[in-house]
Amino acid sequence: MAKSQSDVLQGTLALLALKTLARGSMHGYGITRHIQLVSEDILRVEEGSLYPALHRMEQEGWISAEWGITENNRRARYYQLTAKGCKQLAEEEKNWARLTQAVAHVLQFV
Numbered sequence: 740m741a742k743s744q745s746d747v748l749q750g751t752l753a754l755l756a757l758k759t760l761a762r763g764s765m766h767g768y769g770i771t772r773h774i775q776l777v778s779e780d781i782l783r784v785e786e787g788s789l790y791p792a793l794h795r796m797e798q799e800g801w802i803s804a805e806w807g808i809t810e811n812n813r814r815a816r817y818y819q820l821t822a823k824g825c826k827q828l829a830e831e832e833k834n835w836a837r838l839t840q841a842v843a844h845v846l847q848f849v
Contacts, residue, residue, distance in 0.1 A: 752784065752792045753801075754831040757824055760802060766815035767793060793818055801827045 759765065759773045770793075771784045796802045801824035807817040820828070 751835065752788060753796060754828070754835055755782070755784070756789070756792060756796065756818075757801065757820060757828040757831060760818055760820045760824070761828060764807075764817045764819040766807070766809055766817050768809075768815070770818070796824070799827070800824070 755774050756770055759770050762773075765773070767786070767789055771786070771789055774782050774784050793802065793804070797804055797818075800821060802818045803821055804816045804818045806814060809815045
């Protein structure tokens, strides 16, 4: 079961990270904590998945990053959504809605 949860998360990581960053600038650990807390500990994003995804999103121009100081007085990269990222978030949300609707249709088919 954990493997399937991980697989689903892999396919939705960009959506979850972009949606989280729509709330404002955050460092990587903050992004993982937000997703974990809001999902009531069902979704857990590993660093090994998050940071490569953030790097890809930065290369795509969906997010930007700058160094800052955390609440624990540590240096960290803070990520924020760009205008291009806002457009991508809308597209990702539309795709997610279409996917979940299709899955619901299959599950309800008798």
